[in-house]
Each structure stands twice: as structure tokens, then as C-alpha cells.
Amino acid sequence: MSDGQEKTTSAIPGNGRLKRVPAPTLIFEKSRKGRVGCSVPKCDTPPIDLAKELGTIRKSLKLPEVSELDVIRHFTNLSHLNYGIETGFYPLGSCTMKYNPKVNERVAALPGFAQIHPLQPTQTVPGALEILVDVQDTLKELTGFDFVTLQPVAGAHGELTCLMLIKAYHTSRGDSTERHIVLIPDSAHGTNPASAARCGYDVKSVPTDALGGTDIEALKRALQTEGGHSIAAFMLTNPSTLGLFETNISEICRLVHEVGGLVFCDGANMNAMVGTTRPGDHGFDCMHLNLHKTFSTPHGGGGPGCGAIGIKKNLSAFLPIPVVERNDGGTITLDEARPLTIGRVSPYFGQFLMEVRAYAYLRAYGKENMHTISQYAVLNANYVQARLADVLPSAFNRFCMHECVLTAELYKKQFGIRALDISKRLIDYGFHPPTNYFPLIVPEAIMIEPTETESKETLDDFCDAVISICEEAKLNPELLHDAPSTQIVGRLDETLAVKNLDVTYKWPEAEVSATR
Amino acid sequence: MPYVPHTIEDRDEMLARVGVKSIDDLFHDVPKDLRIAPGSLDIEPCLDESRIVSTLSKLAATNKSAEDLKCFLGAGIYDRFIPSSVGAIISRGEFLTAYTPYQPEASQGFLQTIYEFQSMIAELYGMEVANASMYDGATSMAEAAIMAHSINGKSKVAVSEGVNPHYRQVLETYCWALGLEVVTIPCTNGLTQDYSSAGEDISSIIVGYPNFFGIIEDLNQAKKAAESSKSLLIVVADPVSCAVLPPPGEFGADVVVGEGQSLGVSMGFGGPLVGLFTCNEEHVRRLPGRIVGKTSEIHGDKSGFAMTLRTREQDIRREKATSNICTNEALMALANTVYLSALGKNGLTQVATSSVQNSRYAMKVLANAGGKVKFSSPMFCEFVLELPANATQVRHELIDHGILAGLPLGKYYSGMDNCLLVAVTEKKTKQDIDDFGVALAAVLGAN
Numbered sequence: 001m002s003d004g005q006e007k008t009t010s011a012i013p014g015n016g017r018l019k020r021v022p023a024p025t026l027i028f029e030k031s032r033k034g035r036v037g038c039s040v041p042k043c044d045t046p047p048i049d050l051a052k053e054l055g056t057i058r059k060s061l062k063l064p065e066v067s068e069l070d071v072i073r074h075f076t077n078l079s080h081l082n083y084g085i086e087t088g089f090y091p092l093g094s095c096t097m098k099y100n101p102k103v104n105e106r107v108a109a110l111p112g113f114a115q116i117h118p119l120q121p122t123q124t125v126p127g128a129l130e131i132l133v134d135v136q137d138t139l140k141e142l143t144g145f146d147f148v149t150l151q152p153v154a155g156a157h158g159e160l161t162c163l164m165l166i167k168a169y170h171t172s173r174g175d176s177t178e179r180h181i182v183l184i185p186d187s188a189h190g191t192n193p194a195s196a197a198r199c200g201y202d203v204k205s206v207p208t209d210a211l212g213g214t215d216i217e218a219l220k221r222a223l224q225t226e227g228g229h230s231i232a233a234f235m236l237t238n239p240s241t242l243g244l245f246e247t248n249i250s251e252i253c254r255l256v257h258e259v260g261g262l263v264f265c266d267g268a269n270m271n272a273m274v275g276t277t278r279p280g281d282h283g284f285d286c287m288h289l290n291l292h293k294t295f296s297t298p299h300g301g302g303g304p305g306c307g308a309i310g311i312k313k314n315l316s317a318f319l320p321i322p323v324v325e326r327n328d329g330g331t332i333t334l335d336e337a338r339p340l341t342i343g344r345v346s347p348y349f350g351q352f353l354m355e356v357r358a359y360a361y362l363r364a365y366g367k368e369n370m371h372t373i374s375q376y377a378v379l380n381a382n383y384v385q386a387r388l389a390d391v392l393p394s395a396f397n398r399f400c401m402h403e404c405v406l407t408a409e410l411y412k413k414q415f416g417i418r419a420l421d422i423s424k425r426l427i428d429y430g431f432h433p434p435t436n437y438f439p440l441i442v443p444e445a446i447m448i449e450p451t452e453t454e455s456k457e458t459l460d461d462f463c464d465a466v467i468s469i470c471e472e473a474k475l476n477p478e479l480l481h482d483a484p485s486t487q488i489v490g491r492l493d494e495t496l497a498v499k500n501l502d503v504t505y506k507w508p509e510a511e512v513s514a515t516r
Numbered sequence: 517m518p519y520v521p522h523t524i525e526d527r528d529e530m531l532a533r534v535g536v537k538s539i540d541d542l543f544h545d546v547p548k549d550l551r552i553a554p555g556s557l558d559i560e561p562c563l564d565e566s567r568i569v570s571t572l573s574k575l576a577a578t579n580k581s582a583e584d585l586k587c588f589l590g591a592g593i594y595d596r597f598i599p600s601s602v603g604a605i606i607s608r609g610e611f612l613t614a615y616t617p618y619q620p621e622a623s624q625g626f627l628q629t630i631y632e633f634q635s636m637i638a639e640l641y642g643m644e645v646a647n648a649s650m651y652d653g654a655t656s657m658a659e660a661a662i663m664a665h666s667i668n669g670k671s672k673v674a675v676s677e678g679v680n681p682h683y684r685q686v687l688e689t690y691c692w693a694l695g696l697e698v699v700t701i702p703c704t705n706g707l708t709q710d711y712s713s714a715g716e717d718i719s720s721i722i723v724g725y726p727n728f729f730g731i732i733e734d735l736n737q738a739k740k741a742a743e744s745s746k747s748l749l750i751v752v753a754d755p756v757s758c759a760v761l762p763p764p765g766e767f768g769a770d771v772v773v774g775e776g777q778s779l780g781v782s783m784g785f786g787g788p789l790v791g792l793f794t795c796n797e798e799h800v801r802r803l804p805g806r807i808v809g810k811t812s813e814i815h816g817d818k819s820g821f822a823m824t825l826r827t828r829e830q831d832i833r834r835e836k837a838t839s840n841i842c843t844n845e846a847l848m849a850l851a852n853t854v855y856l857s858a859l860g861k862n863g864l865t866q867v868a869t870s871s872v873q874n875s876r877y878a879m880k881v882l883a884n885a886g887g888k889v890k891f892s893s894p895m896f897c898e899f900v901l902e903l904p905a906n907a908t909q910v911r912h913e914l915i916d917h918g919i920l921a922g923l924p925l926g927k928y929y930s931g932m933d934n935c936l937l938v939a940v941t942e943k944k945t946k947q948d949i950d951d952f953g954v955a956l957a958a959v960l961g962a963n
Contacts, residue, residue: 023818024624027632027857037858038599043870044946045877050760050869053876055732055894058762062639063861071601071857075629075850079610082625086609099519100613103565109603111583112576118786119591119923120580124915127575128785138559153651153787156830156842164693194830194840198662199693203835245545275557276543277550296519300606300847301626302616302806303649304788320689343689347592347654347682348786360572364518366562371554372517375539379522382542383530399534399542427622432615438831455521456530482815487621489820490813494620497811497824501800503645505635 023488024081027074028505031064037071062507081488082301083432089458091384093403093435093447094189094241096271096293101364104296104357113356118348122334128352129332132324135308135355138362142370143270143287144280145310150350151320154305155268156191157345158288159235161320162309163199164342165286166233166262168318172340175260179232183222183261185214187241187439192266201232208441212244212396214252228259237266238279239401241439243381243447245272253283262286262315270294271451272378272402275371279310286311291351294373295358306354320345376452377402380459384448387463391470395442403449405442412444417473417480419444424491425472427484429465518562582783585920586948588878590898590939591728592653592680593786594778596756596867597943599858602780606851616806616843620822626846627821630808633853640758640856641772642765643794648806648823649849650791650841653775654683657722657752658690659793659804659839660771664720664748666838667802671696674714678703678727679752681928687722706731706891706900711741718747720771725753725764729937730875730898731891732757735767742770755779755792757896759868771795780855781848790848801825804839870942871897874949878940881953886960890935898939900925900932903960907936910959917955 051057066074083090090097108114116125136148152158163182170176182196186205193203206222209215214236223231234256239245246252253263265279265287271294273279279287291297291306299305311319321341322334349355365373378401385394385404392406411417423433423446435447450459472479484490522530527539536542543551563571587595606612610625617623617630630648637646650656661673673691675684677700684700691698699714701721706729711721723738735751742749750771751764756778758764764772776790777783795803809824830837859867875897879889882901890900903910907924914921926933940949 024628026628027853028635031860034862036860036863038601038863040859040863040866041597041870041942043866043873043942045874045949048873048876050872053872053894054761054896056762057760058758061759061861061865063636063859063864064857065860065862066857068599068601068858071854072604074857075605075854076608078625078628079605079608080625081623081628082610082614083619083622084610084613086613090613090615092615095615097613097615101519103568105607105612107569107572107576110573110576111581112573112579114782114784115581115583115595116579116785117582117587117589117593117595117783117920119593120585120589120920121912121915124580124585124920125785127578130575130578134560141557141559153655154841154843156840157651157655160693160840164689167693190829190831190834190837191840191842193835194833194837197835197837198690198840200695245543247545247547250547250550275554276552277546278552281550281552298612298847299615300845301611301614301623301850302846303651303843304845304847305843306788343692344654344682344685345689346787347652347680347686347789351787352785353782354788356572360568363560363563363568363571364565367557367559368555368562369517370557370559372520375554376517376520376522378542379527379530379534379539382534382536386534399536399544401545423619424621427619432622433619453519453521456526484621488624489621489818490816492620492820492822493811493814494822494824494826497809497822498826500811501797501824502810503631503634503800503807503824504638505632 024078026505027064027066028507030066030070030074033065035065035067037066037068088430088432089454089462090432091434091448091450091462092432093449094268096449096451098296098451099453100296100298101361104360107360108353108356113353129324131356131359132349133326133332135359139289139308139310142274143310144278146313147316147319148308148310149319150308150355151346152307152309153346153351154307155288155290156195158307158309159191159195159266160198161345162264162286162288163195165311165315165318167199168340168342169262169315170232178229181225181230182232183234185236186441188235188237189241189266189268192235212240212242212398213246213248216248219252220255223255223259231259231261233262233264235264235266237269239269239272242396242405243400243403244396244398245401249282268293269402272374274373276374286315291354291358296361297354297357304351304354306351318342373452380450380452380454384450384459384463388466391467392446403447405439406446407442408444408446411473415473415477417477419446421480421483422446422469425469425480425483426465428486431462431465585918586951587920588922588938588940588952589920591923591937592682592775593783594939594941595783595943596778596941598780598782601858602851602854605854606847611850612847617823620820624820627808629850629853630846631810631821633849634808636853636856637792638794640755640763641753641794642763643772644796645800646794647803648808649844650793650805651845652789652791653752653773654686656773656791656793657683658687660750660773661687661720661722662690662694663771663802663804664750665696667748667799668719670717670719672718673698673720674701674718675722676701676703676708676724676727678708678729679722679724680728683752707893708733718745720748720750722750722752725751726757726896729891729900730895731893732761732896735764739768754896756868759864776848776852779852781851788845788848790845790852801828802838803828805841806844867942871940874942874944875899875940877946878938878949881949882956885953885957887956897941898937901936901938903934903936905934905960907934911936913959914955919952919955
């Protein structure tokens with residue numbers, strides 16, 4: 001690294017590249033014919049003629065040939081180019097990036113959980129079934145629903161499952177073809193309309209009112225579409241994606257029920273409610289939860305997610321099979337004999353090892369402490385909102401719940417600085433950016449969700465950085481346009497990635513012929 | 517408050533800054549009658565970390581794991597050896613606790629591993645492009661059928677009876693919700709043969725490779741059937757088998773999907789898994805899920821990776837998106853990538869070859885013990901064993917001998933109450949197989 005003398009000591013982040021690491025090569029480029037990176041189990045059964053056994057065999061297989069140290073070094077170095085909760089503050093709105101406790105990882109690795117097969121006889125897995133039922137029961141009590149299933153494997157998958165249940169419900173009432181509309185607020189996550197479309201529903205948008213809640217009058221009008229007989233469901237996020245609690249929630253549910261529709265709660269924002277208020281009590285018929293948000297299972301770079309859904313009695317006949325339940329005698333059974341079931345939405349029991357982690361987390365808080373999750377999540381978000389009020393005003397002038405939505409519209413108008421520029425500059429200050437441009441109805445949105453696991457010092461450091469960046473926006477906007485300048489790469493051309501599509505490595509011709 | 521760091525002083529300073537007296541005041545918008553009193557939930561009391569470990573260890577110990585039983589159960593989830601490097605890498609906090617790489621500059625590490633993953637999976641299946649992974653093999657298959665529907669507009673999905681029954685159940689659910697029809701093509705002697713039975717107007721044909729019975733389907737025949745019905749050929753392929761079998765792409769498959777669990781992911785009672793999804797470039801814009809592509813800096817000349825073809829996705833296209841899927845299984849895809857790097861070309865070929873070799877020995881041993889190998893077509897490492905007694909009962913009794921024997925098929929296929937689907941991986945030794953034989957002979961002798 002010839003230019004190691006480059007100044008990296010400046011107080012202003014990004015004044016010179018701080019990270020001097022060599023550009024990573026692909027694992028394929030490290031390949032040398034004949035290397036193997038692990039010792040494969042020895043085979044001690046009598047040899048066979050593979051070609052004879054299989055009919056035909058594969059001629060060429062182009063996979064990397066590297067040593068074990070190559071593997072470890074390659075991926076360890078790549079990990080250094082990645083930001084995680086464990087490397088720093090991750091205030092990504094709507095994503096609930098809270099600390100993922102280490103004890104969760106420890107218990108999920110126990111062979112009695114990690115090395116069991118989903119199709120082994122149920123009498124050989126009593127502890128696994130116990131986990132499933134206990135997580136279901138705890139989530140039922142936390143959300144106020146009558147039944148919980150853990151079969152959905154992600155949040156969007158939970159939404160889809162709820163909509164399937166709603167469709168089955170209307171079908172069972174001979175009401176399915178007529179009810180073809182799902183109402184969704186204009187502030188909703190994109191997964192809501194996409195999930196509705198996957199169930200063949202037409203989507204109709206409901207506007208937000210001046211205070212950030214559902215526009216009740218507009219909802220009433222929408223509910224009267226085609227005389228009200230066409231409404232299948234209303235999908236509502238509560239607290240909304242604006243970080244605001246839907247104060248009229250009971251009235252909204254009543255209005256939808258009045259025309260025969262059902263109400264789904266998008267539970268992405270459950271962290272604001274844990275131990276304080278229960279969506280099942282609000283009037284919702286069903287909801288999805290993200291155990292990877294609210295209940296601390298790791299996001300893993302974008303998955304595994306971990307869904308779960310809660311439902312009221314009216315939808316229970318349609319639950320996916322198998323229904324895992326404890327009977328009166330205390331035995332846990334897998335019930336598949338359910339004539340009205342929608343079937344399976346995933347092949348086995350959902351994200352079991354994530355449910356083990358969630359179980360550990362739920363037990364860590366327990367009855368005594370569960371409410372502290374929502375209390376401190378809400379305190380942290382309001383603290384950030386208050387500290388940043390002078391530089392980035394809140395989109396709605398109210399106390400927020402677990403996240404605050406701020407707007408950088410002023411900077412766009414006055415200095416040509418967009419929300420994205422502020423976010424990219426935050427990377428130079430060592431923070432992961434908040435969510436940008438969502439919800440879609442707030443111009444230059446900056447959505448910050450600190451979560452309850454962050455300390456006041458971390459929040460202060462973050463707020464100081466944002467305030468400093470807003471100052472830079474006025475005095476030295478180029479710093480923001482050019483950001484980030486501390487990472488292995490600068491801002492990337494995402495348009496080029498589409499135009500010159502390159503999604504798989506092409507082995508050099510010489511290598512290909514060598515492997516044949 | 518186990519993971520909440522606030523001191524009382526912190527709390528009070530923060531409340532003062534916000535301008536309220538208590539945290540309760542911040543919940544002003546939640547109607548009073550909808551609030552519950554702190555500590556009023558009817559749930560278990562909290563546990564300290566030591567007791568979390570002991571409680572869960574006790575529960576785990578009541579399960580019989582692959583360390584307690586010799587596992588010959590497969591049927592889509594396999595007990596394969598996982599090199600230590602896999603766990604070491606996927607437990608690194610930089611990967612484990614990251615979110616979706618929406619900020620590519622701060623996520624180059626994960627993005628590169630996904631690009632490598634896509635490259636390896638496309639190569640294994642002999643296809644041009646792969647996405648960044650799906651939930652699991654079953655939902656991958658359902659998404660593939662829906663993708664075919666969006667490509668050709670036809671609404672009938674023809675799926676072979678030889679495709680994993682759990683996958684078919686998921687397919688049925690997805691198709692019902694969207695108003696697509698599913699027809700089943702029957703198997704004869706464990707093979708899909710009568711493609712014409714699916715009738716007219718077919719959107720896609722789905723076959724397993726190898727199929728659920730472990731048999732290597734004739735993909736040439738499947739492709740011909742797809743061509744004559746102008747439908748898309750979707751192949752559900754075991755990625756390990758593709759180390760030694762000609763990959764589905766060589767036969768002209770349009771979409772190849774599968775379960776990536778056997779590539780370095782623990783069985784975990786069936787989750788989390790990882791769905792593999794590949795196609796050729798002509799359909800890349802119809803792909804569900806995330807895709808990572810190579811690109812370069814706007815202002816510089818360094819290359820890097822970013823998510824691409826984003827306009828297919830739900831957060832941009834909403835109800836017009838190719839799928840509602842929002843997560844991939846990035847961490848499990850990383851496990852696949854580390855696994856395939858560690859084993860490489862030679863290691864994976866050896867794993868696949870050993871599995872075939874071990875299964876051939878098991879066929880002989882179990883036939884000598886009183887079972888009968890039901891089908892005779894070429895198989896990979898799984899086979900149907902017909903027993904002179906009820907398979908569920910036999911499996912139950914074999915547990916006491918320390919053997920997890922396989923999957924009784926009576927629940928899935930009529931007339932197969934005495935049939936057991938047996939999987940033999942590279943992890944099994946000659947001794948394990950001999951023990952299975954001895955135990956089976958003992959159980960059958962006693963029956």
C-alpha cells in the first residue's frame with residue numbers, strides 16, 4: 001500500500017480515505033487447481049462405477065479450489081467491509097435494528113435444536129414442540145389474539161398468509177368473488193399491496209390526514225365502493241409508518257367490519273406496543289409479526305426473516321397445517337385434519353431456530369420487564385426527534401412512537417442537498433444511515449428508529465453528527481454530494497448495474513478448458 | 517431490563533429534553549382503554565442468562581438429534597457434514613447483524629458474497645443467472661410457477677407426483693390464492709412418464725431431479741413435453757446431486773429451483789432453510805426476489821456491487837411487483853457460499869460420489885435385512901425400501917435401536933404404507949449402515 005502516508009488523522013470524517021484495505025478479489029480468482037478447503041468425510045463402503053450407477057455424469061464443474069485458510073481469510077476480510085448492529089448504531093426506520101443477544105445464538109446452536117429433522121417422529125422432538133407452543137402462547141398473550149401460527153417464514157410471508165386466511169374466510173361465506181378490493185393507506189410498506197396482489201386482490205389507496213392518521217372521511221367513502229360489498233380487507237400499519245399511533249383505531253375497525261370487511265394489522269411496528277397495548281384489543285382480525293425485528297432474531301444481511309401471525313377465532317378454521325397445539329391432557333399434537341385449511345404456506349414449522357432465539361429473548365424480559373421494550377423504544381425515538389428538531393423538523397408535529405419521520409425538504413430547496421446525501425454522509429461519521437424516501441408521502445423523508453437497546457450517549461453522538469452534517473450542507477455541500485468517502489468504494493452507479501447486467505462470474509476460457 | 521441500557525438519570529434527562537414528565541405521557545395517542553398495566557401480561561417471569569441456558573438446554577436434551585440417532589431421514593432435508601469454517605463465518609456479527617444491503621457502500625462485504633453465491637448456484641444448475649435466494653425450496657418452486665404464469669399468461673400448472681409432497685402442498689396454497697389451477701402428472705414405477713395426462717393449455721411443467729423417490733428423471737423427455745405444450749420447464753433439483761449429474765440447464769430447463777439446506781445449513785427442524793432460484797437471461801426481469809450485480813463508482817473507477825433490477829421489487833413496484841418477497845435468506849446463502857468454497861469442485865464431487873456409493877451399499881444391506889428396493893431406475897442417494905410390515909411402525913421401533921430410519925410414505929402416496937424413503941449421505945459410515953441392517957433385521961424378525 002504505497003500511499004499509506006495519506007492523512008487519516010483529520011477531525012473531519014472523510015477528509016482522506018480512512019480505510020485503506022486492498023480491493024477484494026473474488027473467491028474464484030483465488031482458485032488453484034487441486035486445492036480443497038476442508039477434509040471431506042472418508043468413504044469406507046465398497047467402490048462403485050459412478051457413471052454406470054447414474055447413467056450419465058457431469059463433465060465439468062467450475063467451483064473455486066481454495067485452501068481452508070483462503071476461505072476464512074476471504075470471508076473475514078469481506079466481513080470487515082460490512083456494517084452490522086455489532087459494529088455500530090443502525091437507526092434504520094421500520095427495521096427495528098436492536099441488539100441481538102448472544103445467548104440466543106448459544107441456545108440455537110444446541111444439537112438438540114440444530115440437528116433435528118422436521119419429519120422425524122413427533123415423540124422424538126418433545127422439546128422442539130414445547131418451544132413452538134410456548135412461543136405461540138406468549139405471542140398470543142402479547143398481541144391479544146386467539147391463535148398464533150409460526151409457519152410464515154418472513155414478514156411479507158405473514159402478510160400473505162393473513163390475506164390467504166381472509167380470502168378463505170370470504171370464500172367460506174360464499175362472498176369471495178364479490179369482495180375483490182383491499183384498501184391500503186398511502187403510507188404503507190410496499191409488501192402490503194404486493195401481498196394483496198398475490199391473492200388476486202385489487203388494491204385501492206386510502207389517504208393520510210393532516211395529522212398523520214388515516215383520513216377517516218376518505219376511508220368511509222372508500223368503504224362504500226360498489227356499495228361496500230366489494231371490500232375484502234383493510235391493511236393498516238399501527239403505529240403507522242409515520243411512527244404515529246392510530247388514535248381512532250377502534251372506530252376504523254368498526255367501520256370496516258360494518259361493511260363485512262376484515263382488518264389486518266401490519267406488525268412491523270410492534271416494538272412500539274410490546275407490553276403496553278395489544279393489537280388484538282384494538283379490533284384487528286389478524287396481524288403479522290416480525291420476530292427478526294421485535295423479538296431480536298438477527299437480520300442476517302436481509303434474511304432469514306421470521307414471521308408469525310396472530311388471528312381471531314373467526315379465521316381459525318383456515319389456519320395453515322399442521323396446527324401445533326397442546327391438548328387438554330397437556331400433550332402437544334400436530335393437527336392436519338382441518339377441512340377448511342388453506343394448506344401449507346411453507347414446508348415445515350417455519351423458522352424454527354429463529355423461534356428458539358425469540359423464545360430466549362421473551363424469557364429474558366418476562367412478565368416483569370416486557371413493557372420496558374416499548375417504553376424505552378418510544379423514549380429513544382422522541383429524544384432523537386427533540387434533539388434534531390432545529391435542523392430536521394418532524395413531518396408531523398406530534399410525539400412519535402418508536403420511530404420519528406423527519407424531512408430534509410428545506411435542504412433540498414435551499415442547498416440542493418437531498419435526504420440521501422445526508423444519509424451517505426452519515427456513513428463517513430461511522431453511522432448506518434436511517435431509512436430514506438419512505439414513507440412515500442413525506443418529501444425527503446428521513447426515518448429514524450433507534451430501538452430501546454441504544455444508550456443516551458450513542459443517541460447523542462448520532463444527533464451531534466446529524467447536526468454537524470446539516471451545518472456542512474450549508475457551508476460545504478460538496479462533502480455531502482461526494483459522500484461517503486471513507487468506504488472501500490464511493491457512491492455506486494446503480495443505473496449502470498441495470499444497464500450492463502453482470503450477476504454471475506464468468507470464468508476465463510483457459511480455466512474452463514483446464515477443468516474439463 | 518436485560519438489554520435496555522438506560523440509567524434512571526439518563527431517563528430523566530431524556531424526558532426533560534423531550535419536555536414530558538413521564539414515559540407514559542409519550543403514549544398519549546394510545547387511548548387509555550387500550551393500554552395495559554406494566555407487568556399485567558399472563559406470561560412466564562423473566563429468567564437470567566444462566567437460567568435461559570439451563571432451561572433451553574434441558575428442552576434441547578429431550579429431543580433426539582442426529583448426534584443421538586443415526587439419521588437416514590432425508591426427503592428434502594439432509595444430514596450432511598458441515599465444515600467448521602461455515603459456522604465461524606456466518607456467526608460473525610458484521611454479517612449476522614446486518615440488514616439488507618440497501619446502502620451498498622457500507623455493505624460491500626455481503627454484496628460480494630451474494631454475487632459469489634449467485635455465480636456458484638447458477639453454475640451448479642447449469643443456468644445463466646441466479647437470484648440472491650428465496651425462503652426455501654418449496655416457496656421457490658411456487659414462485660417459479662407464478663413466474664411462468666406471468667411470462668406466458670397461462671393458468672395451469674402441471675406438477676409431477678414425484679415432486680416433494682410438502683412442496684406440492686405449498687404450491688397448491690399459492691396457486692389457489694392467485695386463482696391458478698394445479699394438475700398432477702402421475703408417476704409409473706417412480707418415474708414421470710405420461711406428460712400428456714396434464715391436458716392442454718399448460719403454463720409450466722414441474723419435475724424433480726432427482727425426484728422425491730430419489731430417482732433421476734429423464735429431463736430430455738420432460739423438455740420435449742414442455743416444448744410440445746409450449747410451457748416452461750421448471751426443475752426442482754438437489755444441488756449436491758448436480759455435482760455429479762448433468763445439470764438441468766443442459767437439458768434446456770427454463771427455471772431451476774431447489775433447497776440449499778444441504779449446502780452447509782443445519783437441519784434445524786426445518787428452518788431457516790434457503791431457496792435456490794435460477795433461470796436464463798431472457799427471463800431475468802421476471803425473477804422474484806433480490807439480485808446483486810456488479811457496477812462501478814459514479815465518480816471514480818473502482819468496481820463494486822449493488823442490488824440491481826430493483827424495479828421488479830415490492831418497495832418500488834408495489835402491487836405490480838414480480839413478488840411480494842422482501843427478505844432473502846442472505847445468511848443461509850452465505851453459508852452455502854462458504855460451504856461451496858471450502859469444498860470446491862473436488863470436495864463437492866466427493867460428497868456426491870460418496871453419497872451414491874454409501875446408498876448402494878445400504879440398498880444391499882437393507883435388502884439382506886428383509887427389505888426390498890422398490891424401484892430399479894438410476895437413483896442418486898435416496899431410495900424407496902418396501903418392507904413386509906407397516907413402515908411407520910417399523911420406523912418407530914427402529915428409534916429404540918438408535919436408528920432414524922427414513923420417511924414412511926403411506927401418508928403421501930396411496931398403497932405405500934409399507935414403504936420407507938431412505939436417504940444415505942456422505943456422513944454415514946459402513947458401520948452405521950451395517951447397524952441399520954442389523955436393527956432392521958431384528959425389528960422385522962420380531963414382527
